[in-house]
Amino acid sequence: MTQSASGATQTVTAEAGEGAPMVVVEDVHRSYGSGAAAVHALRGVSFSVPRGELVALKGRSGSGKTTLLNLVGGLDSPDGGTITVDGLDIGSLGESGRLALRRDRIGFVFQSFGLIPILSAAENVGVPLRLRKADPKEREERVELLLSLVGLADHAKQRPGELSGGQQQRVAIARALANRPALLICDEPTGQLDAETGHAVMELLRAVVRSEGVTALVATHDAAMLDLADRVLELSDGEIVESGDAERE
Template structure:
């Protein structure tokens, strides 16, 4: 059995990747998406994964979110290995421990902003007695409580993305993972969304990891990790 290397004593990052490699396909058609990934993400930090299209940043984010499993190596969350859990356990872990945000907002058009967030809590298996309080609190965190009765078609792109963020954080996860969260927004709305992330880090101690092409975001995050041909080309000092 391939035993996972234990995290070093006294070293407790929220998220850790050790010797991670991901290969899609097999034989002559095999494609190595990421390799030689060794990475620690500190608690309460805001990290950008940067790289050209095809650099492996989305694959790496999916591995960190346990949406996919590495071909080699291990991913830890809070000291526990998540990369080798069965799919059912990984699904339960994702629903309860992390928040996910994508460039496509994924809101249900016929539901109000509040209903979209509350629906996310139901999927997460949250205590139904706390749904209203948690949904309204999450919408307030992202500045959308005054518009919580509006449906997605009545909201701007930036407002829709903020509702999507509220849905992702309503169950108070320690970790928020976002794949190109500003790709569909103009620069002004994109900066509004990034300010929401920064506030979540500073006010709630959340950890945010996002992929991005946006050069403006690089000036706002704590660290930029650059990927090139599936490997980390540059990352913060330990």
């Protein structure tokens, strides 16, 4: 999606080819406040994320991970630099264009799950499809497929309060995939889970990247999760200080 000069939202085809990176971040800066009290959350960050990869973003609390994810996801705007997602320059989009980008091309998974308590697992997964006014039969088939993909086919009718933390996060991942996004943005998706459950969720995310053909940018502070990534970027004080392939046995 992009936006015309008149503000009307139009559907366009991304110019990026299959071989182009899914995410390109170039010299991005973001500060909060002004003068001596300003907090420089990001200081000239640059990197790219190839299509079909799971890239982990690590760093201490306050290093700029969430700020960076919000910028890539079109939830905030940088003070300087450019961000391209799936061939679209986010800075060139108006608010309606960014909304369309988030709706059609990006799926979000957060630490807090964010499920609607009164809805069943299946109904939660189907929310994005309802908002898009998808055909009911298409919606039901997609929900069934996704719950099976995350291992919860037998829990479709249960509400979030009847599910464990790990199961709730699996529902959240299925919901994020409902509209077939090109990019998954995950902010500390295992932060509320124990180590064993968190590792299982990260393994699921890696499997999803392969089976659904999506790209994932995952922020985590848990070193045990990093071995499942294709590449690890480390942020410190708003700057990338290390970038490399994750080590695996």
